[in-house]
Amino acid sequence: MVREPSVAAIDVIAALDTAVAEVAAAPDGAQWIRAVSIIDSDDLAVAAQPVTDAVLLVGVSGDEVVDWLRGLADPGHAAHRPVLILTKAADPRFGVAAAAASVAVVIVDDRARWDRVLATVQGVLDRGVDDDASAELAPGVDVDLIGLVGLVAHGTGGLVSIEDATSARVLAYSPSRGEADDLRVQTILGRAGPPGYLDLLRQWGVFDAIRRGGEVVDVPEHPEQAMRRRLVVGVHSGSGRHLGSIWVQEGAGPLTDDASDVLRGAAAIAARILTREMQAPSTEGQLVQRLFGAHGGIDASSAGAYLRWPVDDPVAVIGIAPVGGDESRQGEVMTAVGGALRLHASAFATTALTTVLDGRAYLLLPAVRSTALIRWTRGLVTRFDGDPILAGAVLRAAVVMPLAGLAEVSTGRVEVDRVLSATASDTESARVTTLAESRTAVLLGEILAVLSQRDDLTDPRLTTLVDYDVEHDGDLVPSVAAYLAAHGNVRNAARTLGVHANTLRYRIDRAQQLSELRFDDADDRLLTEIGLAIRARSTRRD
Numbered sequence: 001m002v003r004e005p006s007v008a009a010i011d012v013i014a015a016l017d018t019a020v021a022e023v024a025a026a027p028d029g030a031q032w033i034r035a036v037s038i039i040d041s042d043d044l045a046v047a048a049q050p051v052t053d054a055v056l057l058v059g060v061s062g063d064e065v066v067d068w069l070r071g072l073a074d075p076g077h078a079a080h081r082p083v084l085i086l087t088k089a090a091d092p093r094f095g096v097a098a099a100a101a102s103v104a105v106v107i108v109d110d111r112a113r114w115d116r117v118l119a120t121v122q123g124v125l126d127r128g129v130d131d132d133a134s135a136e137l138a139p140g141v142d143v144d145l146i147g148l149v150g151l152v153a154h155g156t157g158g159l160v161s162i163e164d165a166t167s168a169r170v171l172a173y174s175p176s177r178g179e180a181d182d183l184r185v186q187t188i189l190g191r192a193g194p195p196g197y198l199d200l201l202r203q204w205g206v207f208d209a210i211r212r213g214g215e216v217v218d219v220p221e222h223p224e225q226a227m228r229r230r231l232v233v234g235v236h237s238g239s240g241r242h243l244g245s246i247w248v249q250e251g252a253g254p255l256t257d258d259a260s261d262v263l264r265g266a267a268a269i270a271a272r273i274l275t276r277e278m279q280a281p282s283t284e285g286q287l288v289q290r291l292f293g294a295h296g297g298i299d300a301s302s303a304g305a306y307l308r309w310p311v312d313d314p315v316a317v318i319g320i321a322p323v324g325g326d327e328s329r330q331g332e333v334m335t336a337v338g339g340a341l342r343l344h345a346s347a348f349a350t351t352a353l354t355t356v357l358d359g360r361a362y363l364l365l366p367a368v369r370s371t372a373l374i375r376w377t378r379g380l381v382t383r384f385d386g387d388p389i390l391a392g393a394v395l396r397a398a399v400v401m402p403l404a405g406l407a408e409v410s411t412g413r414v415e416v417d418r419v420l421s422a423t424a425s426d427t428e429s430a431r432v433t434t435l436a437e438s439r440t441a442v443l444l445g446e447i448l449a450v451l452s453q454r455d456d457l458t459d460p461r462l463t464t465l466v467d468y469d470v471e472h473d474g475d476l477v478p479s480v481a482a483y484l485a486a487h488g489n490v491r492n493a494a495r496t497l498g499v500h501a502n503t504l505r506y507r508i509d510r511a512q513q514l515s516e517l518r519f520d521d522a523d524d525r526l527l528t529e530i531g532l533a534i535r536a537r538s539t540r541r542d
Contacts, residue, residue, distance in 0.1 A: 006032045007124050009084045009104055012054060015124045017176050018185045019112040022090070024105040025098030031083045036121045038114075038346040044068050053083040054121055058114055058347050062091030069097035069105075086117060113190030115343035116170075145172035145273055148266060155262035156231070158248040158255050159184060162270060165242045166329075166336045166389070167207075171274075179251035181228045192388065197225040210234035210245045213267075216260040221250070231255065233263045235270045243274040288355045292317075292362050293410030300407035309351060309406060314367035316401035317409060318377055319416030321360045325393030331359040336389050344380055360420065362413055367402035374399060378432045396420065397432045421445065444533070452534050461515040462531040468514055476514070479507040481532050484525060 009027035013020060035052040040059050044067075057065060065087055072081045084104045098105045108117055149160040153174035161173035161184065170188055183193040192198065200222065201207060209217045213234035221229040229250040235243045246266055248259060256262070287306055290298035304311035320341065322330045338356045345352035345363050353364040365373070381395040398419035400412040419438045422445035430437070451457055465476045479497065483504065486493035494504040508519065517524045 006034050009033050009054075012084065012121055012124050013104075013106055014175070015120055016086075016106070016108070016117065017173065018180055018188050019109050019117055019120070020106055021109040022107040024090075024094040024107055025103065027084060027104035028102075031104065033083055033121075033125065036118065036125065037350050038118065038343065039350075040347050043350070051080060051082045055082045055085055056114060056118060056121075057085060057087040057089070058343075060087060060089060062089040062094075065089050065105075066091055066093045066097050069094070069101045069103060072101040072103060073097070086121075088112075109189055111186070111189045111191055113340070115340040116188075116190035118343050118346070119169075119339045145270065148172070148269055148273065149174045152246065152248065152262055152266045155266075156248045156255050156259040157251070157253055158231075158259065159251050161187065161247050161249075162235075162244060163187070163247065164244045164336065166332050167210075167245065169336055169339070171244065177251065179249075181226060181249060183227055184247075184249050194225060194227075197222065197227050200225070206232060211242050213240075213242065216263050218260075229255070231259055231263055233267045235267050235274065237271055237275050243271060246270060285355065288353050288364075289357060291353075291364070291406065291409050292355060292357060292413045294357055297410055300405065300409075304406050307353065309353075311407070312405040314402040314404065315406065315409065315412075316365045316367045316373055316399060317403060317412030317416055318363040318365065318373075318400075319360055319398045319413065319420050320363070320381065320395055321397075321420045322390060322393035323396050325391045329391055330393065333389065333391055333393060334359050334361050337361070337384065337387075337395075340384070340389075341380070344383070348376055360417070362416070364409060370399075370401060373401060374432055374434075381431050394431070396423065398423075398438070399432065399434050445537075448530070448534050448537050451530070452538060459527060459531045461517050462528060462535070464515050465511055466535070474507075476507055476511045477532070477535075479504055480511050480519075480528065483508055483519065484529050484532070488519070 008029070009031040010029065012033050013023065013027070033053040036054040036056065037052040038056045038058055039051065040057075041061075041064060044057075044060060044064055060068075065085070069085075071077060081101060081103055084106065085098075086106050086108050088108050088110050090107050094105050094107075145162055149162060149172045153160045159174055159176055159180060162171045163169065164171055169190075173188055176184065176188075180188070183197060186193045201219070204219070206217050206219060209215055210232060211234060213236035216231055216233045219230045219232060221227060231248045232245055234245050237243055246263060248255065248263060284307070286295065287298065287303060289295060291300075291303045291307075300311050303309070320334075322333050325333070334356050338354065338361055341361050341363065342352075342354040345354050345365065349365050349368075351366060355362055367373075377397050377399055381397050384390055384395055398416040400415045403409065403412045415435050419433060419435050423433065423438060462477075465480065468474055469477050475497075479493075482493040482496050483490070486496065490501050490504055490508075494501040497504065512518060517528055519525055519528070
């Protein structure tokens with residue numbers, strides 16, 4: 001039996017740290033949080049709907065919050081009251097309305113990213129312990145990231161934060177105590193720090209040093225930017241993989257004399273923790289991955305019982321992958337964007353499940369009307385356009401629905417993977433598509449992949465043309481490709497190539513003489529087009 005986490009509401013608020021702009025209605029000390037969910041305006045319109053103990057009101061106005069609180073004050077709605085409401089709206093009526101409903105209300109800083117807030121609350125629940133509890137660990141007792149930041153804060157006298165390898169996500173941080181400078185505040189809120197100061201860090205080689213690892217960098221204070229002194233060290237695995245970084249900002253008092261030594265030790269511990277966490281995700285996270293077919297899969301009935309999801313209800317599977325940008329960083333990019341995808345999926349359907357596997361994100365949603373789901377997915381992937389977190393890439397999605405139930409989720413993942421793989425290099429195709437819409441691209445891509453593995457099926461006549469072009473700096477291959485793509489229309493093909501029609505006729509005749517292919521023969525044309533497609537596929541891959 002899996003224990004359901006339970007954390008005091010005041011501890012959840014404390015964990016949010018600088019993301020809290022105001023506590024409009026404080027919680028009772030005896031109130032506990034067991035689960036968190038996202039609610040939007042449409043959800044509030046559903047009368048007396050059951051909610052979790054903590055709710056994030058995303059895109060909800062102050063008037064809507066007040067009306068909802070007043071409705072919750074009705075004794076008949078007692079079973080549907082949350083313990084804690086988190087909202088970016090602010091209204092002087094919150095205090096009275098919340099008191100009448102016996103609900104705590106926290107106003108979140110408008111600059112905070114909702115996915116960061118959700119991840120923080122869920123992280124507290126997953127630990128099921130007070131943020132400060134691990135700071136008193138006895139020697140020899142294992143420690144997690146939260147415990148580690150407490151130990152480092154105690155050992156250095158500063159404000160500690162641990163960031164992931166992309167520097168886009170704070171994994172853990174110590175209480176700010178009102179001493180955080182703007183860089184720390186913005187980072188915890190999920191925003192980029194002050195551009196001018198970040199440029200200075202780059203000029204000083206701080207980020208390069210973090211990626212190299214090993215050395216503790218002493219970053220001096222910068223009064224003009226209102227930045228305090230800080231120390232930072234990169235975290236790397238035993239194999240040299242960059243896992244993240246640990247930052248210590250000087251607070252009201254100076255850092256300890258041995259703060260650098262403390263950081264070096266902390267980097268070694270953090271490397272073990274992060275490596276362990278990557279290898280052993282949470283129980284629910286691992287179960288969701290297995291539902292999508294990873295780690296050997298799982299029985300649908302078992303997954304449904306744990307996740308409280310009806311086993312036979314129709315579902316939809318969405319696969320999301322980055323296209324373009326730095327391909328070597330696509331795995332990091334999808335891990336970094338995973339929290340935001342979870343946020344938006346949960347806002348669309350509170351039961352949504354998300355995971356990231358092999359550089360792609362997968363969403364499991366209840367099956368709804370296909371047009372509505374496609375429209376929402378299109379808005380989801382375009383929402384991230386231009387976001388620095390994507391490092392120049394854009395997101396593309398594939399949708400498979402309806403599937404008969406949880407037992408078909410892994411099959412759905414295979415199908416969306418087929419679509420994403422087939423359209424990965426096609427920057428002109430739709431950002432959101434289905435297997436039915438992409439059937440030609442999928443089947444042709446898979447056929448070409450099989451043929452490309454068979455050297456004995458390579459046509460030596462096409463190889464002759466390729467070799468001729470290399471030796472004579474010719475253009476026979478692209479000329480043949482354009483000619484066939486234009487269905488033998490010389491003028492259209494010549495216009496595409498930007499040459500005179502007579503020049504193209506000469507090249508086509510020369511290609512037929514050298515290769516002995518006959519482009520007036522349907523079989524020769526088909527075989528040549530297949531060979532050219534395989535060659536183009538190989539060139540893109542290289």
